[in-house]
Amino acid sequence: MKKGAEADLYLIDWVGLPAVKKVRVSKSYLQPKLDQALRTYRTSHEALFLKKARECGVLTPVVYYVDPKGAELIMQFIEGIRLKELLLSRAYDECLKLCEQMGKVIALLHQGDIMHSDLTPSNFILSKKGLVVIDFGLSFTSKKIEDRAVDLHLLKSVLLSTYTDKADAFFNSVLNGYSSILGAEVVNILKVKIREIERRGRYARVV
Numbered sequence: 001m002k003k004g005a006e007a008d009l010y011l012i013d014w015v016g017l018p019a020v021k022k023v024r025v026s027k028s029y030l031q032p033k034l035d036q037a038l039r040t041y042r043t044s045h046e047a048l049f050l051k052k053a054r055e056c057g058v059l060t061p062v063v064y065y066v067d068p069k070g071a072e073l074i075m076q077f078i079e080g081i082r083l084k085e086l087l088l089s090r091a092y093d094e095c096l097k098l099c100e101q102m103g104k105v106i107a108l109l110h111q112g113d114i115m116h117s118d119l120t121p122s123n124f125i126l127s128k129k130g131l132v133v134i135d136f137g138l139s140f141t142s143k144k145i146e147d148r149a150v151d152l153h154l155l156k157s158v159l160l161s162t163y164t165d166k167a168d169a170f171f172n173s174v175l176n177g178y179s180s181i182l183g184a185e186v187v188n189i190l191k192v193k194i195r196e197i198e199r200r201g202r203y204a205r206v207v
Contacts (some may be wrong), residue, residue: 006137014064014074022046024071039071042137047073049114049136056112058105059132067176078134080127086155087121087163087170096173101131106155107131111182113141116205119155121162139154149193152178156194 001009003021010021024039048184049068063074087095088097109116116123117138125132141146155174159167179187189198 004036010073012075017064018077019064019074020061020077022073022075036069043071043073044068046135046137046139047062049139050075050139052112053109053114053133053136053139056108056114056160058108059127060136061132061134076128078127078132080125080132083121083124083131084162086126087166092166096169098126098131099170099173100177100180103174104181105120105133105176105177105178106152106174107178107181110178111132113143115124115140115142115147115151117151119151120158130143145189145193152190153194155195160164 001011003009007022007024010023012019012021024043026039027035030038043066047063050060050063054062061078063073063075065074066072083098086098090098102121105124106116106119116133116136117140118135123135125134125135140147152174156167156171159170163170175187175191178190
């Protein structure tokens with residue numbers, strides 16, 4: 001299905017069900033024991049966070065099988081369309097609703113102290129059951145408002161680079177959805193933090 005920098009994805013049959021096998025590839029530039037330890041840890045880590053996210057009320061692929069030593073993860077194949085494509089092809093009003101829905105999902109993750117760390121429209125799939133989140137390989141737990149802001153700032157940056165003229169409206173819809181779960185006061189605090197992060201980034205580029 002896909003060959004990535006960290007892992008390869010394969011569409012397979014799992015006891016009669018379509019499934020995705022994610023295999024973390026070995027890095028020849030790493031010391032072998034370190035490479036094995038990292039792949040083992042990240043495989044178990046992702047399976048754990050897929051489960052944690054579901055416990056927060058977020059739709060994720062169901063994990064069927066985990067082989068930490070083999071760095072393999074077999075999970076449910078999600079039939080649907082990536083949000084990245086939908087935001088490029090659907091009517092403007094529908095895109096705003098999809099972004100609001102994405103904001104609600106992100107808020108549920110953050111409510112459960114889960115930072116996804118790779119919030120891009122490519123990691124959301126619209127299925128018949130709703131918006132499904134994938135790829136929790138970089139996720140971690142945190143209660144810090146700064147970490148929530150960093151998570152959202154990444155999404156804002158991706159929206160700006162891909163949907164330039166509509167990015168502000170899309171991100172505002174994300175925040176509206178987020179606010180409906182965690183409240184306007186939290187969103188206002190996050191907006192301030194996001195602006196701080198943006199200022200730090202601009203300063204770093206100038207220096």
